[in-house]
Amino acid sequence: MADLAEIERMIAEALPGAEVEVIDETGTGDHLRATVHAPQFAGQRRIDEHRMVRAAVQPRMEDGSIHALSITAKPL
Numbered sequence: 440m441a442d443l444a445e446i447e448r449m450i451a452e453a454l455p456g457a458e459v460e461v462i463d464e465t466g467t468g469d470h471l472r473a474t475v476h477a478p479q480f481a482g483q484r485r486i487d488e489h490r491m492v493r494a495a496v497q498p499r500m501e502d503g504s505i506h507a508l509s510i511t512a513k514p515l
Contacts, residue, residue, distance in 0.1 A: 449495050
């Protein structure tokens with residue numbers, strides 16, 4: 440089960456200045472939705488925005504804490 444505050448912190452540290460919200464979509468703690476508005480997304484393709492977010496939480500994906508991550512990303 441993922442710690443939502445930790446996931447938010449990991450994303451915020453990887454993308455300084457970002458506004459981050461992470462919610463548990465299913466109540467199981469491993470299917471999450473992240474909404475991220477970050478200045479780093481300006482001029483980026485959607486796939487690259489998603490890659491930045493996934494890279495930030497990759498350790499939790501690898502250890503199984505996160506099974507699924509839905510991402511909404513927009514420039515700040």
